[in-house]
Amino acid sequence: MDHFQYRDGELCAESVPLARIAAEVGTPFYCYATATLERHYTVFADAFEGLDTLICFAVKANSNIAVLRTLARLGAGADVVSGGELKRALVAGVAPDGIVFSGVGKTRQEMAEALAAGVRQINVESEPELEALGEVARAAGVTAPVAIRVNPDVDARTHAKIATGKSENKFGVAWTRAHEVYARAAAMDGIDIVGIAVHIGSQITDLEPFRDAYVRVRDLVATLRADGHPIESLDVGGGLGIPYGDDPVPSPAEYGTMVRTLLGDVDCRIILEPGRVIAGNAGILVTRVLYMKEGATRHFAIVDAAMNDLLRPALYDAVHAIMPVTEAAGEARLQEMDVVGPICETGDTFASGRPLPPLEADDLLAIRTAGAYCAVMASSYNSRPLVPEVLVNGDAFAVVRETIPVDTLLAHEPLPDWLASPATAGRRAARAAR
Numbered sequence: 001m002d003h004f005q006y007r008d009g010e011l012c013a014e015s016v017p018l019a020r021i022a023a024e025v026g027t028p029f030y031c032y033a034t035a036t037l038e039r040h041y042t043v044f045a046d047a048f049e050g051l052d053t054l055i056c057f058a059v060k061a062n063s064n065i066a067v068l069r070t071l072a073r074l075g076a077g078a079d080v081v082s083g084g085e086l087k088r089a090l091v092a093g094v095a096p097d098g099i100v101f102s103g104v105g106k107t108r109q110e111m112a113e114a115l116a117a118g119v120r121q122i123n124v125e126s127e128p129e130l131e132a133l134g135e136v137a138r139a140a141g142v143t144a145p146v147a148i149r150v151n152p153d154v155d156a157r158t159h160a161k162i163a164t165g166k167s168e169n170k171f172g173v174a175w176t177r178a179h180e181v182y183a184r185a186a187a188m189d190g191i192d193i194v195g196i197a198v199h200i201g202s203q204i205t206d207l208e209p210f211r212d213a214y215v216r217v218r219d220l221v222a223t224l225r226a227d228g229h230p231i232e233s234l235d236v237g238g239g240l241g242i243p244y245g246d247d248p249v250p251s252p253a254e255y256g257t258m259v260r261t262l263l264g265d266v267d268c269r270i271i272l273e274p275g276r277v278i279a280g281n282a283g284i285l286v287t288r289v290l291y292m293k294e295g296a297t298r299h300f301a302i303v304d305a306a307m308n309d310l311l312r313p314a315l316y317d318a319v320h321a322i323m324p325v326t327e328a329a330g331e332a333r334l335q336e337m338d339v340v341g342p343i344c345e346t347g348d349t350f351a352s353g354r355p356l357p358p359l360e361a362d363d364l365l366a367i368r369t370a371g372a373y374c375a376v377m378a379s380s381y382n383s384r385p386l387v388p389e390v391l392v393n394g395d396a397f398a399v400v401r402e403t404i405p406v407d408t409l410l411a412h413e414p415l416p417d418w419l420a421s422p423a424t425a426g427r428r429a430a431r432a433a434r
């Protein structure tokens with residue numbers, strides 16, 4: 001259930017007609033529904049009722065400050081993977097002791113920032129990283145609270161680009177080596193072991209891989225405690241999948257029951273890092289049809305959004321539902337259409353052969369399930385501006401990320417002095433002067 005529904009034939013975000021937002025901010029734009037963010041967070045949190053948990057929203061899924069603050073006000077912590085995300089979480093009002101710093105390649109600068117901020121936990125993914133963190137912590141005169149991310153070698157059965165828990169992936173240390181790595185960490189000044197972490201991938205639509213991974217970490221907790229390590233927190237990562245269309249997925253309640261069954265008695269605080277399941281269906285991308293084009297063999301709707309704005313179809317072959325903002329008449333005949341952007345790449349395609357009602361230029365379309373891993377991945381490819389993000393709350397809406405216009409991008413491209421003049425004569429003169 002989300003809060004993008006037709007009212008009197010007009011698609012609304014909560015109570016606000018999307019056409020009204022489009023008229024005010026232009027297209028394309030991202031639109032998030034506060035009610036959906038709140039509902040998803042609450043449903044997820046309720047699934048763990050009674051367990052000692054900390055829910056750290058995975059900021060990389062949607063790092064908009066207003067989105068983060070909406071979740072922080074409900075009690076969410078943050079899982080961050082860069083100094084930039086750490087900054088966003090703090091600005092959004094997430095308490096430092098609700099922040100977990102993850103990632104396979106933290107720089108020393110980022111480690112220092114995380115320690116200075118006083119984050120709850122830093123998840124370390126290799127021995128060289130552990131060494132570096134120890135040095136940074138000692139230099140700062142503090143100890144780093146550390147969990148080691150283990151790689152449980154399970155197949156998450158998701159898209160290869162977002163599977164992270166197989167032994168051949170770059171993530172974590174092999175679970176079979178945990179004993180050794182923890183011993184090393186325990187002997188290191190500046191390092192304080194607080195827990196263990198695992199994250200096997202994203203858009204996982206089957207509970208079995210989670211179960212396999214959690215059984216392994218449960219056994220590891222026992223082994224590591226027997227070795228004398230204080231394992232107080234067990235970070236089980238994120239990854240719960242969501243429906244992009246009608247595909248069946250486990251509910252947060254089913255996931256919660258599984259976590260409770262497997263890990264309810266490990267006597268650890270359980271850290272959860274959901275991203276997509278909270279934000280995915282809380283956002284859409286609204287785009288306008290520029291032209292209807294009859295190709296030799298296909299019908300194209302050319303829209304003003306492109307792969308630079310929403311990369312998932314091009315990157316992951318993702319399928320996003322698309323609906324017209326003005327509801328089609330009941331008797332409208334569907335036609336198979338390709339919904340494509342203006343960029344000169346065939347990959348710039350939002351849908352192929354998608355049955356849609358008749359469209360014409362200027363119609364608005366909503367690309368659904370665009371609240372996670374969409375705006376955060378946008379680029380200015382083709383020198384296109386970064387599009388605005390809008391947050392709706394009941395009958396109110398606000399721009400929560402302004403357009404970053406091309407002029408702003410150009411202002412960050414200084415010319416070297418030997419190219420100060422556009423004239424070719426300048427080049428000849430420069431050569432002569434050398």
Ligand SMILES: *Cc1c(COP(=O)(O)O)cnc(C)c1O
Nearest residue numbers: 058199202238239273274275276
């Ligand atoms: C990406 C990521 C998450 C969030 O994954 P979702 O599929 O969005 O829930 C959580 N933890 C870590 C370490 C991640 O890299």
